[in-house]
Amino acid sequence: MSTLVNAAPEVASTTPRRSRLTAAKRRQYGAAYVLVMPFFIIFVAMVVVPLFYAGYLSFYKERLIGGTSFVGFQNYADALTDPLFLSGIFRMAIFLVVQVPIMIALALFFALAIDSGMMKLAKFSRLAIFVPYAVPGVVATLMWGYLYGRDFGPFAQLSRALGFGPPPFFTENGMLFSIMNIVNWEFIGYNMIIIYAALRSLPSELYEAARVDGASEPRVAWSIKIPAVRPALLLTVIFSVIGTFQLFNEPKLMYPLAPNVIGTAWSPNLYAYNIAFVNQDANYAAALAFLLGIVIMIVSYIVQLSNQRKERRS
Amino acid sequence: MTDAIPGKHRPAVVAAEGFPVLVERDRDQEAQAERRRPRKPTSWLLTVFMLICVGYFLFPLFWLVVASTKSNDDLFSSFGLWFADFNLVENIQTVLTFQDGVFIRWAVNSVIYAVVSAVGASFLATAAGYGFAKYQFPGSVALFSITLGAIMIPLAALTVPTYLLFAEAGLTDTYWAIILPSLATPFGVFLMRVYAADAVDDALIEAGRVDGVGELRIFFTIALRLLLPGSVTVLLFTLVATWNNYFLPLIMLNSADKFPLTVGLALWQSAAAGGGGAQALFSTVITGSLLAIIPLVIAFLFLQRYWQSGLATGGVKT
Numbered sequence: 001m002s003t004l005v006n007a008a009p010e011v012a013s014t015t016p017r018r019s020r021l022t023a024a025k026r027r028q029y030g031a032a033y034v035l036v037m038p039f040f041i042i043f044v045a046m047v048v049v050p051l052f053y054a055g056y057l058s059f060y061k062e063r064l065i066g067g068t069s070f071v072g073f074q075n076y077a078d079a080l081t082d083p084l085f086l087s088g089i090f091r092m093a094i095f096l097v098v099q100v101p102i103m104i105a106l107a108l109f110f111a112l113a114i115d116s117g118m119m120k121l122a123k124f125s126r127l128a129i130f131v132p133y134a135v136p137g138v139v140a141t142l143m144w145g146y147l148y149g150r151d152f153g154p155f156a157q158l159s160r161a162l163g164f165g166p167p168p169f170f171t172e173n174g175m176l177f178s179i180m181n182i183v184n185w186e187f188i189g190y191n192m193i194i195i196y197a198a199l200r201s202l203p204s205e206l207y208e209a210a211r212v213d214g215a216s217e218p219r220v221a222w223s224i225k226i227p228a229v230r231p232a233l234l235l236t237v238i239f240s241v242i243g244t245f246q247l248f249n250e251p252k253l254m255y256p257l258a259p260n261v262i263g264t265a266w267s268p269n270l271y272a273y274n275i276a277f278v279n280q281d282a283n284y285a286a287a288l289a290f291l292l293g294i295v296i297m298i299v300s301y302i303v304q305l306s307n308q309r310k311e312r313r314s
Numbered sequence: 315m316t317d318a319i320p321g322k323h324r325p326a327v328v329a330a331e332g333f334p335v336l337v338e339r340d341r342d343q344e345a346q347a348e349r350r351r352p353r354k355p356t357s358w359l360l361t362v363f364m365l366i367c368v369g370y371f372l373f374p375l376f377w378l379v380v381a382s383t384k385s386n387d388d389l390f391s392s393f394g395l396w397f398a399d400f401n402l403v404e405n406i407q408t409v410l411t412f413q414d415g416v417f418i419r420w421a422v423n424s425v426i427y428a429v430v431s432a433v434g435a436s437f438l439a440t441a442a443g444y445g446f447a448k449y450q451f452p453g454s455v456a457l458f459s460i461t462l463g464a465i466m467i468p469l470a471a472l473t474v475p476t477y478l479l480f481a482e483a484g485l486t487d488t489y490w491a492i493i494l495p496s497l498a499t500p501f502g503v504f505l506m507r508v509y510a511a512d513a514v515d516d517a518l519i520e521a522g523r524v525d526g527v528g529e530l531r532i533f534f535t536i537a538l539r540l541l542l543p544g545s546v547t548v549l550l551f552t553l554v555a556t557w558n559n560y561f562l563p564l565i566m567l568n569s570a571d572k573f574p575l576t577v578g579l580a581l582w583q584s585a586a587a588g589g590g591g592a593q594a595l596f597s598t599v600i601t602g603s604l605l606a607i608i609p610l611v612i613a614f615l616f617l618q619r620y621w622q623s624g625l626a627t628g629g630v631k632t
Contacts, residue, residue, distance in 0.1 A: 024523070028449055031529030035445030039438040039503060040457060046498040047464055047472065054475035110367065117354050119361040127615065128368045131375070134614040136558035138576040139603045142583055143374045146381070146600070147394075154377065154394030185371065217354075238466070246468045249560045253580055256587035269471065269561075276474045277565070286478075289471040296468045 051293075058287035068283075075287035084265035085288060089295060091176070092245050092267060096299070099180040100240045106184070107191035107236065112221045114192075115199040126196065130189035137186060137249035144182045145257050170258040175266075179250045187243070191236040198232035199225060234307050238300050245296045248273065268292045382604045386597040405601040412598055419571055420578040421606075426489065427574055428557040431496035436549035439499055440541050443506020444533060448519060458507070464500040477565045491566035492574070496556045502548040509544035510537070547620050550613075557610060575606045 148169035276285035
């Protein structure tokens with residue numbers, strides 16, 4: 001094998017060269033498969049197989065009498081008329097149109113501010129805003145849960161001292177805000193860093209000229225920097241769509257603090273979890289997981305599509 | 315002003331020249347930023363506003379530190395945002411000895427899950443990313459498209475089916491139940507493909523071939539070193555994702571001695587919030603939370619340039 005390679009540079013005529021090239025190619029293919037396959041085997045086993053297994057399960061139903069039987073799309077039909085599942089999806093849709101824009105806008109603003117070079121302590125600010133990402137969602141929710149808390153939460157203490165009742169963090173509407181706030185706290189920094197990294201990689205010639213022409217910093221940010229980091233913004237939006245619909249940790253950990261408000265189906269993922277592990281209905285849970293995946297794909301696709309359309313227009 | 319420009323267009327990765335790369339580039343950028351900054355007037359309005367915002371991000375952590383120093387009684391009786399009697403040492407002792415020191419067990423588990431998953435995932439992603447970037451083999455486009463498409467798959471939605479599969483294979487409640495699913499990181503493969511395309515010069519591979527070095531040896535002896543900064547980024551991502559994961563271990567594990575910190579702390583928390591005699595647990599949960607985040611926060615601060623460069627690769631090239 002090695003002699004073949006060693007001889008390769010001396011080859012003059014074309015015909016033997018072609019056959020050697022294919023031998024080299026074949027060797028390269030072999031190496032490429034060896035490199036790619038370990039990942040792919042794990043990927044198939046841990047992502048593709050569960051995906052198909054969920055699809056398979058979702059077409060069956062376990063009955064008390066008669067065991068498991070094929071029911072076609074029955075589970076899906078049930079899910080699409082299941083008020084608990086739909087209310088969870090609806091709640092996540094609110095999340096998507098309220099929390100995600102706030103999060104991305106703040107992340108973008110912070111990234112632009114730090115990148116503008118017009119503030120002191122820029123590096124410190126960047127780190128401080130990013131640090132919550134290192135905090136596990138469990139701990140973040142625990143902390144905020146205590147902060148919101150009626151017993152020794154500082155907000156409740158303050159409002160008691162001022163003669164008001166406990167703040168409405170755990171009410172029906174308050175909970176939506178409370179959880180949005182936790183998610184914002186956790187992920188603004190992460191999104192900021194993605195956008196900031198994109199800003200940093202822009203060539204400064206891109207906006208230096210505008211500055212020389214006297215454009216103000218907000219103007220440069222709005223007209224030059226933001227359009228230039230569109231791909232990074234798109235990435236953050238898509239990750240946020242995926243993250244939002246999968247919300248689980250926060251409502252699950254808020255449950256002990258406000259069981260009646262969270263219930264079993266605050267988020268679709270929490271609902272699927274409860275169906276699978278409390279109701280022991282794996283088939284229905286699989287259908288819910290599959291539907292949730294489809295919803296996420298559709299929304300991400302719409303986001304990408306609208307982005308492409310905008311890009312074509314501009 | 316002029317001296318700031320030449321380095322500016324330096325490609326993200328300067329491979330063949332020798333050693334990497336991202337670290338240096340980042341320092342370079344910092345230096346440029348420093349040079350660039352003084353030219354613009356400082357906006358105190360912006361600075362003050364930003365510091366108020368920074369306060370919001372640090373405020374819960376400040377509260378956590380303050381609360382960790384309090385006895386359970388002081389938690390209820392003293393103002394939440396300032397210190398009372400200093401009880402931190404006792405609290406830490408309680409955390410470490412409560413229920414026969416199960417917290418230490420959880421911490422060790424978290425380390426095992428995070429480190430094994432991160433090293434494994436990073437290696438798999440590096441090899442695959444390099445394979446996709448440097449070879450065009452039959453099926454490469456299809457396989458890479460599948461990988462890319464999988465970034466969109468909500469992995470949490472797959473957790474329940476994965477649990478059911480693992481249950482049939484008898485793998486639930488084992489270390490593998492956490493490690494195996496964490497090894498598949500499509501986003502890591504994507505990052506490494508983008509990274510490898512720049513980091514490893516084709517001419518270098520060609521030179522290796524001419525010298526008769528086998529393809530895999532080229533990868534292990536030449537490319538791997540150049541890919542290291544990217545690999546570290548993927549490693550850190552997976553490390554944090556696994557360390558912070560709650561859903562997967564919650565579903566997969568039954569025995570408390572296999573729990574990671576997240577599941578353990580949540581267990582204590584629900585016992586504390588459940589009221590009754592468990593109320594004394596609050597200070598333990600709070601101090602435990604503080605202990606659980608310290609290693610990661612420190613790792614973050616020290617390794618931040620890897621984060622940034624990795625995210626830059628992902629954010630810029632999509």
